[in-house]
Amino acid sequence: MPVFTVKSTAALERAIRLKRQLMAFYSYCLLWAGTFIGVELAAFEPNTPTLALLALIVIINVFFYLLIRTGISEQFRDPSLTIVQMAAGILLTTAILHYSRELRGAMLSIYFMVMTFGVLALDRRRMLLIAAFTQLCFTSLLIYEWFEAPQQAIFSYLVGHWLILALGLGWFIYMGGYIHNLQSRVREQRRRLHEAHNRLSAIAVRDDLTGLYNRRHFLERLEEEMSRANRENNPLHLAIIDLDHFKQVNDTYGHHAGDDVLHRFAQLAAMGLRKSDLLARYGGEEFVVLFPHTSTQACQAAMERLRNRFAQQHYSFSGDLRSKFSAGLTPYQPGESAEEFIKRADRALYQAKDLGRNRIQLAN
Template identity: 70%
Template sequence: MTKKPAGNLQDPITYVLTLIPAEPPERAIRLRRQIMAVYSYCLLWVGTILGVELSAFAPNTPHLMMFSVLFAINLVFFLLIRSGLSERLGDPSLTILQMATGIILTTVILHYTRELRGAMLSIYFMVMTFGIFALDRRRQMAMAGFTLFCFTTLQVYEWLETPQQAIFSFLIGHWIILALILCWFIYMGGYIHNLQNRVRDQRENLRDAHSRLEAIAVRDDLTGLYNRRHFLERLEEELSLANRNHTPLYLAIIDLDHFKRVNDNYGHHSGDEVLSRFARIASQGLRKSDLLARYGGEEFVVLFPHATEAACEAALERLRRRFAEQGYSFASDIKTTFSAGLTAFQPGETADQLIKRADSALYGAKSRGRNQVVQLPLS
């Protein structure tokens, strides 16, 4: 029987003990926020215990029961996020549920406060802060409304339960203060959320621009194929691999026959169409592992890694026949062909030496009448 390594993530114990995994990063961020919330509740619990001891809270405050239930609920939240089940919901961070839990807890704690109620209203604002970066203005308004509803319900309950202890001016004053600060939170929270969205959009635009610049750096504008500079960089890499692993590597240089006549007789726009047409059918007809690039003007290069001589010749012949069958709207009678020189990499050979031998093979194809593939034999 094969023994599983101790650090195997498939081990349930190891999985549970790994509180915050590195991947996926979005889940790790949500878990950190969850732990921050639990830490805040721990501080609130300590403050509540001190408040009871200092008689700032009612002596019968059931803080042990309240926070036990709270931590149990937060454990469920943590497991939902940690397992990834929350990602099936519209709110993967469970922000609204977590805020609602905190608001209800705060309301219950306020019921047991005495002279500190005005100061303890700040706990509501701590809970609201939790949603500033996660909720848009509409949902922030909903949570502010829920907060005001809970506090109003508490005040009405206490007024009906013990009307002789209720001081109307304090009730109205606390309600107005809470409502005003909640309005401020909605305004600032919406502003911060919109600012965060703009920053995210700018970051995505920068990423897209960077991707486009990378594409421009390695791609030919007209054909979309790799350009000469990128091809030469990849060629050096493939030569190193072929040298080290003793694997076959073939290089073909392709030149479109009489391309200058197309430009001279039909214009550069028609010439561009021929180049683009060749690039498209070549991309479709070659293997994904083959490296196709525009070498310059009407010249193209193909690098065939892990291929046989017969397979390379067959691929070039198929491409030559298909290219010759193409029809063009700018001239119904025009036929386009190409000549190609193919050669195999020799161990220890440099990139320049390989390119020169492929170019010699191309010269042989043109000297023999064009529209053919010629392979330069190994010396």
């Protein structure tokens, strides 16, 4: 995968996490605004530290924002820091509940708002851990208030609130796990569809046996390279290669042996040529190579190296077989068509065969 694609994907994912963090900050602000209004309406304890809560909200969100913005959070398994952020929200909610009065039953819904942030990101086991942490925080608050002011505590209310929270968290665990599993299946289906798309794309441009580009893709790229050569006035060369006496290999040793020879040539050519050279299987035992931005002498030298390496190959099905090929090489003439370009290379190939095969023939 290209480096710029990896970087752009990482930047996009970071931008999404930053947007989620801003949404979390917005939710915190709504919570604080509700608390502030509740204090003004005497629905909360008059000593509720609204300014301290606001400062704490800003500090928490700035801290997480900087971790995500600088990329430090990407060193962790979950770059969004979902569990840590949920734990911070649960602790802050518990602190606010301490100052609530008869609104406590309604304020319990804030716990469930925090839980929604983990529905898509956490599996059932981690949702269970967060739910247990939430229930523990609320239980600790009830115990603390019981010992701090037992005369104000109403046992039935405490038990009722505790059970409501427990039942609500149980529902979140069940539904969160179901949604997470559903999302995982959707992701798996998308991954399989992406892999299938990649395989189909490869089949459309690749030859099954050799793994090289096929004829259709080569002809498309040929037009592009010719246009570029005309536009930039750069040299362009085409070589057509035909494996010598390939039919005899199939007739003598079988088609599996012929496939082995074709595959061996494809491997040698792919390793021996430049990455900028376009190598393709043209059909049967014919191959084509397009050489952009290079001289005729360099093309001839590359083809000779490939011819010599191919002739040195040994095969398991025959110790006597020495594979060879003939090739026609031609430079591109500005303004000519692809058909004319290919025909000149093809004529040079037949000249190489007429002159005894196993040679590179430059077009006249």
